[in-house]
Amino acid sequence: MQNWWSLKWHEIRANKHSYILMAPYMILFAVFTVLPVLVSIVLSFTYFNMLEFPKFIGWQNYTRLFLEDDVFLIALKNTLLFAVITGPISYIACFVFAWIINELSPKLRAVMTLVFYAPSISGNVYFIWLMIFSGDRYGIMNGLLLRFGFILEPILWLKTEGYIMPIIILVQLWLSLGTGFLAFIAGLQTVDGTLYEAGAVDGIKNRWQELWYITLPSMRPQLMFGAVIQITTAFAVADVSIALAGFPSVNYAAETIVTHLIDFGTTRFEMGYASAIATVLFLIMVASNLIVQKLLRKVGE
């Protein structure tokens, strides 16, 4: 045992340059990412109002969350709905569009990449959608529907419970072709061309088989990477919800786990409770990542 330690110690000493090079990043990473997560998990077992010292209360925050908090259940339902719809759709969309774009000529490819990527880099411009779904007749959507006689009165899109979620899902999809999409475009360009030639000789009949047996398996690293990004964005919907539907939204129709968290963290100052919400969200994300990664290993088999 002592031998093992002295061996490790020796190894660490021999590599001190590596640790020194990593130190600045790792210290900041620990302070601003790892530590907050750990603090958050610890706080989730306490009652903490930012003024008094946190008081340990065990699992109470969690039982309250699932048994007593009706709004959290709405938030959970909305978030899962978001994730289940926007997650897979935008993931598949990212891939499909990258795949089609990849077959275009280089010039056209650059233009189309920009078209699909621009919404997600144009900053927080979702207020364009506020103008589109504006509740009076000057909003584009109301204007069009009125003009063609589908409706007689302007619809208050973002104040009517039934419309809020679909609109937010739509806007979220519009925004979601980001880093994952770019990674897919890049990944497609690295797929070894000779594999396709070999595949054609080995009896691959059409482009769909080519996609399943050659393209997708060659891109597994990018697919994994894209999945992490999409899952994180799909579960963390909040900005769009707040910007479009307001905070809180009409009858909590657009409440998500993150807006619920913001509510308790910044409005009611119930830090322990908010931390419990954060911890639940994190566990959901890690779990869905593990599932998705397992599924992705089956690609091309």
Place this chain on the structure above:
Amino acid sequence: MPKKRVNRSAWGTFSLFALLTLFGAFMILPLVYAINNAFKPLDEIFIFPPTLFVRNPTLNNFVDLFNLLGNSWVPFSRYIFNTVFITGAGIIGHVIFASAAAYPLAKHHFPGKKVLFTIVVLSLMFTPAVTAMPNYMIMSWLGLIDTYWAVIIPAFAYSLGLYLMKQFMEQIPDVLLEAAKIDGASEYRIFWTIVMPNVKPAWLTLIILLFQILWGSDGNGFIYSEQLKSLHFAAGQVVAGGIARSGAAAAVALILMSVPITLFVFSQSRIIETMATSGMKD
């Protein structure tokens, strides 16, 4: 293009391109609308039925915007300086720190390497909202509240950048590093004079990624002084001004979105090249 590929059915090609066009329109139309709105005179913004394209383009909205901001308590140039400073400092620090950390992770073998990298990858799953509150507490312990640094320093250790940079550095041939080592160069020298110049295209990717984040940040929650707030915050104030400021708000939207888009257009090919060669293998 490969020489021999399986046959593609014309019907398949047609439907794929129809799909591309349809969704491309969905992606780009709101942006086209936003661009046009910025040049519409006020009466055209409130025309019924609403139009997508501008009929009598005018620069009035921009003039209004600058008048509006010129009268505000904090000079507009201050907001610009704040945003440029936060974005610039954050990016420079991030590129240097993330590259320095990525080099050992990509090229050295040492105890703890696997664990460290796994934690970084896991952290890609932490959404900022999850850590917002503890972050606030840590910031206040460190006395960073209400300074630029509350936004800049955490950006140094943004995890996606390290992840991409590490994958990219793995492509650097080992012989190159071995040769330098034999010539007696220290690890720091190798990093600075050999590794860094070799990963220039990857810098660009990191720059774009971080630019998006910092350019769009308003320091909300950490910065309270009006003088330290960002362009994005100022823009939000204009938009919050309501109907009377619709024209100026449209101009703001255009200005805010045109900067990252322009940056991307000019660096597009290099960025895709990085993401491709980095291979992102795990």
